[in-house]
Amino acid sequence: MSKNMDFNTSDTHISHRLHLNESDSNNLLNLNHVFLNEFKKISIYPDPSNTDLKNKISYHCKVSPDMVVLGNGIDEIILLLSLTFLKNKKTILTSEATFPGYETSAKIVGGNVIYAPLNDMKCSIANYQKNITSDVILAYLCNPHNPTGSIVSLDEVIYFIEVMNDKRVIPIIDEAYIQFSDENKNSILKYIVNGGRAIVLRTFSKAYGLAGLRVGFAIGPKDLIHAVSLTALALPFRINRFAQRMASEVLTSDILSINVRTVRKLISTIELSFSKSEVTYIPSYTNFICFKPPMGNTDFLIKAEKFGVMVRDCGLFGLPGWIRASVSNKKDVDCLLFLLDLTSFEGKQSGDVNE
Numbered sequence: 442m443s444k445n446m447d448f449n450t451s452d453t454h455i456s457h458r459l460h461l462n463e464s465d466s467n468n469l470l471n472l473n474h475v476f477l478n479e480f481k482k483i484s485i486y487p488d489p490s491n492t493d494l495k496n497k498i499s500y501h502c503k504v505s506p507d508m509v510v511l512g513n514g515i516d517e518i519i520l521l522l523s524l525t526f527l528k529n530k531k532t533i534l535t536s537e538a539t540f541p542g543y544e545t546s547a548k549i550v551g552g553n554v555i556y557a558p559l560n561d562m563k564c565s566i567a568n569y570q571k572n573i574t575s576d577v578i579l580a581y582l583c584n585p586h587n588p589t590g591s592i593v594s595l596d597e598v599i600y601f602i603e604v605m606n607d608k609r610v611i612p613i614i615d616e617a618y619i620q621f622s623d624e625n626k627n628s629i630l631k632y633i634v635n636g637g638r639a640i641v642l643r644t645f646s647k648a649y650g651l652a653g654l655r656v657g658f659a660i661g662p663k664d665l666i667h668a669v670s671l672t673a674l675a676l677p678f679r680i681n682r683f684a685q686r687m688a689s690e691v692l693t694s695d696i697l698s699i700n701v702r703t704v705r706k707l708i709s710t711i712e713l714s715f716s717k718s719e720v721t722y723i724p725s726y727t728n729f730i731c732f733k734p735p736m737g738n739t740d741f742l743i744k745a746e747k748f749g750v751m752v753r754d755c756g757l758f759g760l761p762g763w764i765r766a767s768v769s770n771k772k773d774v775d776c777l778l779f780l781l782d783l784t785s786f787e788g789k790q791s792g793d794v795n796e
């Protein structure tokens with residue numbers, strides 16, 4: 442099987458990893474002393490209550506600690522949500538062509554999935570509304586949306602929450618990429634902090650650059666968070682000590698603003714280049730861009746593989762003809778433009794493709 446067709450390839454020898462929406466690790470290198478300090482305590486179990494990190498997140502997000510639950514990445518929180526709420530083979534509602542974790546976790550506990558069609562490559566709240574059935578327990582809205590990179594406005598998200606609450610469905614807003622958009626304008630966090638009945642999911646894997654450590658969190662009403670926390674008791678040491686310590690550290694560092702500023706510039710460069718060359722793309726509110734290679738998907742993927750570049754074929758999400766590629770530094774941009782024949786041979790050399 443072509444590596445570009447394998448959803449979970451995480452081979453660290455690949456020279457250009459544009460397929461998993463990761464960040465650049467260079468900005469984190471000055472925190473290696475934090476790692477070394479934790480290493481001295483490696484024989485001791487990590488804090489099962491995640492007290493320090495939970496308090497820091499609470500302070501940062503202006504919520505009480507009993508509105509926060511941590512997970513081994515958002516991945517684990519989604520599984521905990523399924524284990525907690527999808528009893529008796531109940532159903533989740535999500536958009537078509539979206540992050541596959543919602544479906545995987547629902548199916549693992551015997552749940553069903555209903556998909557709301559996208560409209561113009563964006564989540565459509567009207568389509569969610571049309572597809573609710575009496576079996577639906579959880580409704581996931583990925584905002585900004587993976588893999589398209591599109592976003593729905595805060596007003597629409599609030600409407601989504603109201604619709605779901607009316608139908609006694611728990612609304613879950615996955616904001617894995619929110620910091621790459623205008624977070625103050627687009628995030629639902631404040632609404633939930635002020636009593637809105639929904640759960641928001643956040644991760645340290647993307648804008649904070651800690652994908653290798655596995656840590657994410659959910660914020661929501663105390664009763665829902667309490668129910669998820671009870672399920673989580675089955676795995677008391679889920680968040681390892683390196684993850685707890687590093688996440689605490691990056692929360693108060695300038696890593697987030699550096700990564701976000703860098704990625705926004707890179708995405709603007711790509712969008713400008715795509716516009717000039719008439720490459721069809723979806724304006725991105727994330728660290729990746731979803732586009733249609735003019736040479737066609739097959740030829741693009743063959744070329745990517747030849748030069749050791751991993752990208753995501755959106756056919757896997759049910760969007761044939763589209764490719765998703767993430768960028769975290771200038772090399773990634775050079776590499777992408779080279780694959781699309783948008784830079785000269787010199788560009789290829791300075792882009793170090795296949796280095």
Ligand SMILES: Cc1ncc(COP(=O)(O)O)c(C=O)c1O
Pocket residue numbers: 461462513514515516517540542583587615617643644645646652655656657
């Ligand atoms: C929309 C979305 N949600 C959740 C996740 C999982 O994040 P984590 O690394 O925190 O498990 C991803 C990972 O790519 C994602 O794209």
